[in-house]
Amino acid sequence: MHPFRSHTCAELTKANVGETVRLSGWVNRVRDHGGVLFIDLRDHYGVTQVLADSDSPAFAAVEKLRSEWCIRIDGLVKARDESLVNPKLPTGEIEVFIREVEVLGQAEELPLMVFGDQDYPEETRLRYRYLDLRRDSMQANMKLRSDVVASIRRRMWDKGFREYQTPIITASSPEGARDFLVPSRLHPGRFYALPQAPQIFKQLIMVSGFDRYFQIAPCFRDEDPRADRSPTDFYQLDMEMSFATQQDVFDTVQPVIAGVFEEFGGGHRVDQHWPQISYADAARWYGTDKPDLRNPIRMQDVSEHFRGSGFAIFAKLLEQDGTEIRAIPAPGGGSRKFCDRMNAFAQKEGLPGMGYIFWREVEQPGLDFFGFADDDGDIAPDQSTNAHYGRALERLEQWKSERIDLGNGHWMEAAGPLAKNIGPERTEAIRQQLGLGKGDAAFFLGGKPSAFEAVAGRARNVIGEELGLTDKDRFAFCWIVDFPMYEKDPETGAIDFSHNPFSMPQGGMAALEGDPLEVLGYQYDLACNGYELISGAIRNHRLDVMFKAFSLAGYAEDEVRSRFPSLVNAFRFGPPPHGGCAAGIDRIVMLLADEMNIREVIMFPMNQRAEDLMMGAPTLPTNEQLRELRLRVIPEEGDEGA
Template identity: 80%
Template sequence: MHAYRSHTCAELDKSNVGDTVRLSGWVHRIRDHGGVLFIDLRDHYGITQVLCDPDSPVFAEVEKVRSEWCIRIDGNVKARADSLINPKIPTGEIEVFIRDIEVLGSANELPLMVFGDQEYPEETRLRYRYLDLRREEMQRNMTLRSDVIASIRRRMWDKGFREYQTPIITASSPEGARDFLVPSRLHPGKFYALPQAPQLFKQLIMVSGFDKYFQIAPCFRDEDPRADRSPTDFYQLDLEMSFVEQQDVFDTIQPVIEGVFEEFGGGHKVDKHWPHISYRDAALWYGSDKPDLRNPIKMQDVSEHFRGSGFAIFAKLLEQDGTEIRAIPAPTGGSRKFCDRMNAYAQKEGLPGMGYIFWRDGENGVEAAGPLAKNIGPERTEAIRLQLGLGKGDAAFFLGGKPSSFEAVAGRARNVIGEELGLTEKDRYAFCWVVDFPMYEKDDETGAVDFSHNPFSMPQGGRDALDGDPLDVLGFQYDLACNGYELVSGAIRNHKLDIMIKAFELAGYDEAEVHKRFGGLVNAFQYGAPPHGGCAAGIDRIVMLLADEINIREVIMFPMNQRAEDLMMNAPSEPTSDQLMDLSLRVIEQQD
């Protein structure tokens, strides 16, 4: 017999009754029923109930074991009585009577329990991640992650892509986040960077004549943490294709993403139609460039109904350039209690509040109510109701000013309204392409123009588009949103050197700087670069959605905490003097 096991803890059934077997695993739970010890023995595959009574030659040894000890047992498979069958587990019809036991690894007192549903502080869970990972939910999440990646790989190969690996140690490039720098021992004073993405290398692969590339690529960005973003590293499905237009990329990636969500989505509806929504419309309708289309609410511009109205706050606002009034429709939200609650929500988010109108039965049919309705009169409120398509029992909320000052809060309020009114479909994956991103943005404080998205994208209209106002230039850039998260980002690349030089010039990089920072790509583009484009899909976020988790750390094997610390491995750590000397570095202490 094998030294550790003849079967896993999920394999035995009634056909094995009478067999002598060997199992190894962890003590999941111990129960003492009048001198008979029952142990749920757990391995990666499942649980088998094993038992021991005083007739067993190793009863005294079994009495000593505790939770999470790693043990090996030999025993005889017995059928459970019909009344004791556990239909929830594959091995629920049998149990194993212990004849021999070996302790493979004893356990100290546990800082967190593996059995049960107890909640523990994140610090405890991450410090003892190896214990946290033993829990059923975490085993399920990590298995799901592995299976999703395997499925993605198969689907990409089936589409004629091949996987190629790109360097981990490279040069710094502007990808929109801070680099992790790596000092060079052989070149004192110089630094490598960990790649924020394989962007330049995958473009060079296209220039090299490889038509279809993909990679499950690690990416490194020194970012502030969020629930849906790791502060240090993440994995993405990275792909690139030659001789393609934007729609070709969409047609390639949609069946891959769609298939993965159908395979692992637990029966949730997966949208087949993925609408294309311009960045401008996404901001107007949803207050976000990653809208949750499970919520049917669309915000609308209702400025004309308030211009010159009796509601002085909005009327005066609209006299200023660049201001507007937006409405958030709230079907079935027509109660003063709900309206007051949403107004309080806006105040909690840092705004003065949200005006509102709700509609109810009146003497002459549907009647508008609320402070706003009294100020602007029945004619204007009726025009608003008709524009928004609302009726009795519905409401609308209003925010005003420059969109940049309230758009994000309006988007969050839309989500809250959809949730509270039961309008958001919970058992659905709703996708949309957000397209026509602006190439550039202006810093409100400095007035400087910089890239707002991927700097290596082809501007719509080519070279001629770069001769006007940079803020009017749109790029062939696109994101895929699903249920309020950005899952995919990509672009048709700028493969023409003269357009690339001009595009960087508008963002403040002169030609010499472009040659210095991106010399490899610049040189390659002088030797017959093909039109190409691609995208990258966030593996961590995909798995987070499929696992129905709200925090990305629940689907990453060994994540950092909110302060970008690995509590288990004690990273980051202070270097030794010898290490600093090898790298020609000196640490300067921060002054308080």
Template identity: 75%
Template sequence: MHAFRSHTCADLTAAHVGQTVRLSGWVHRIRDHGGVLFIDLRDHYGLTQVLADSDSPAFAAIEKLRAETCIRIEGTVKARDASLVNPKLKTGAIEVYARAMDILGAAGDLPLPVFGEPDYPEETRLTYRFLDLRREGLHAKMMLRSNVVRAMRQRMWDSGFTEFQTPIITASSPEGARDFLVPSRLHPGKFYALPQAPQQFKQLIMVSGFDKYFQIAPCFRDEDPRADRAPTDFYQLDVEMSFVEQEDVFAAVGPVLQAVFEDYADGKTVDPCADWPRIPYAESLRKYGTDKPDLRNPIEMQVVSEHFRGSGFAIFAKLLETEGTEIRAIPAPGGGSRKFCDRMNAFAQAQGLPGMGYIFWRKKTVESVAQELSITVQATRAKIESAELTLEGVEAAGPLAKNIGPERTEAIRQQLGLGEGDAAFFLGGKPAQFEPVAAKARDEIGRELNLTDTNRFAFAWIVDFPMFEADPETGAIDFSHNPFSMPQGGMEALSGDPLQVKGYQYDLACNGYEILSGAIRNHLPEIMYRAFEIAGYPASEVEKRFGGMVKAFRYGAPPHGGCAAGIDRIVMLLAGTTNIREVIMFPMNQRAEDLLLEAPSAPTNEQLRELRLRVLPPES
């Protein structure tokens, strides 16, 4: 028999009854039933119930055990009584009668419990991550992540892609975030960088004559943390292809991601990739307020500026006199109550706004008809009783409705396709300023009114990103997305207004998160030089920063394109969590600290001397 185990804690069934077995694992919990001790013994694979009574030679030792002690048990497999079978456990039909027990690793007082998984402060969980990872929920998430990566890798190979590894120590490259710099001992005063992404290398692989590349690639970015983004490093499914257009990339990657989601959707429906819509960037912002819309929510915003221009609602009417402003409506089917409208107003105030204008529609009342006709309520009732009038139809309610009048509110209702019991919320100004709040409000309305299908993974390709953007304060032009993208229209497009130039850039959104970003690359040096010139980078700077890539492009570069899908974020969605640290084995906290290994740490004087570096004290 093996020194530590003949079986795992998930192996034993009724077929093993009577056999002598050896198990090793952790004491999940101990129960004392009046002279009979029960241990739930746990390993990577599952749980097995172990029992010992006063006749067991191991009883005295088991009686002293503490939770999470690592032990070895030798004993006999027994069938459980039919009334005691646990169908939730793979081993629920049996138990092991302990005849011997050895402690392999003693456990002290636990800083957080493993059994039961009560909610604990994240700082404690990260400090004792090795204990946190023993908990069933987190253990399952790590296994999910591993299986997702394996499925991605296998499906990429099956699709004709070849896996290559690119360097981890490299040169600095602008990818939209700060680099992690690595000082060079052999070249004092110079620094390597950890790659923000394998961007330049994967393009060089295409120039080198390889056709379809992929890699499960680590990426390093010194970023401010968010719940859905790690502050230091992450992994992505990195892809590049030669001789392709945008649709070829979609056709290659879409089925892979659809299949991975279907494999691990846990009962949720997955939209087939053939149905993933292509939504232009500008349209996505107009309808959803974001370039990563949650299409499980059917609400689409609409521009309603004309209904408020010159209206009695002075705030919006005055606002529209400024160029570049507009009013948008967020329809809320089923939200037509003052209580709901007040809740959404409070939500807007929590986002830093004074509130949101709203209109809701209800069935006409005698009082409202009387007011509309400028007659008494008594006279109105008389007309209704004589069938001269009816209460058919709906009326608009709310302060905003009173300001703009029935004709305008009816025109808004007709445009939005709303009716009795519905509402609409309004935001105005320059779109870039109110769209982030509008996007959150749309999501909140969808959740509050149960319009969002939470049992679905809904995808959308966001396309036609602008190549350039202007700094709102200085007006300076810079790249808005990936600087290596091919502009739509090539060199000719770069001769006009830079802010009108669109790139062959695309993202894939799923349930309100960006899970993939990519582009058809700019492989022609003359177009690259011109694009960077528009963004304020002279040719000398392009040569300095991207000399290797420009050099390669002068020797027959093929048209190529690709993308990168965020593995951490995909697993986060599949695991049903909104905290990316829940699907990373050893994550940093929100201050980019490793509480377990205590990183970052101060270097020793010897290390600094060897690298010829000096550390300045922090600014006071």
């Protein structure tokens, strides 16, 4: 028999009853049932119940076992009583009576429990990551990650791509984030860099004549951490194609990504239609370039309804250039309580608040409501002799004209401060434009879109969540296209690239002769459920167009040649048209695992301060290392010895 196991802890079934087996694993938990000790023995594959009674020669040794001790047991497989079968376990029909036990590795008092669903501080989990990774949820996440990567590789090979590896130690190249620098021992004073992405290398692979490249590539960026981004390194599906259009890239990538989500999405629906939405429309409709299309809310420009209106705040705003009023429809949000809650949300986001209108059902009041009554407060019997009758009737008709007749004496009216200020005609025009009705609401933000768009996008998400409009059982994808090539610095007025500087401008050289802010690039992102999964572009492979594109952003030709020498030199020798993209592996797995934090799907992640608490990184170099590299560390002010 094998020295450690004849079976894994997920293999034994009723077919093994009567066999002598050997299992190895960790003590998940121990249960003492009055002279019978039950142990859930766990390995990477599953759990098997093993037990020893007082007659077992191993009973005394089993009594000493504690949680997370690593043990080997020999025993006899027996069938459980029918009433004790555990249908949740593949091994739930059997149990193993222990004849012999050997402790392979003892465990001290645990800083965190592996069994159960207890929550622990992230610092504890990361410091003892090897224990955290033993937990069922983490084992499942890491297996999912491995399976997803294997599936992606198979699908890319099936699409005619080959996997090639690019260097990890290379030259610094601006990619929009900070580099991690590596000092050179052989070349004192010079530094390598860890690649932010294989961007230039994969383009050079296309110049080299390899038609379809992919790689599951590690990327390194010295960034501030976020819940959906690692502060140091991440992995991406990196791909590039020669002689490809933007649509070719979409048609190639969609079945790969959709197939992975169908395979590992836990039964959630995967949209087959992936709309292509311009960057401008995405900002206008959703307040973000990574919209969550599970939420059906689409914002609209309602500026015309407030221009010259009685609501002075918005009316004056609209007198300024570049301003507009945006409405966020909220189907089902037509209550003052919900409107007040959303107003409080806006204030937490740093805004004074959000204007709102909501539509509610009311009953038609009687004429007494409008002042038609006798001396006792009752309706006068002789309407023709009552002087107030005509006036009351006029007031009733006016009341009706400001509301929508729902029939049977029921009406719909608009409520809220905005409705009172702008009047019934403008309010009704807004309602019709937004397609709203009884029980609905709309929220309004105004000013320059760049100032409020992000908050409006977050408000849209909150409204969709709170009103149950967001379909949680779905993966909704969309391509964001037509990114602007350039943007203007609001303080200096200088023109700079707004996205990937190596993208081909739509219209080529001719497009660069006009207003830079009107130039669109062949750049694209793929969004899913509010996250950016893919970013890519058709590359600018023409040197004349590249030099012109960089010149508009203030980079002289000599500077471009010095900063990107390999690309510039390679493009002198017959570069093919090419394009590609990169998909974030960590973020894909995070969505598939239904996790909110990317660290839940990375085996050994850094914390929020870019520290590896388990390994103690970053560490101070030794004096010997510094001397060998001819480096000196300048202490921060306030440090001892500074």
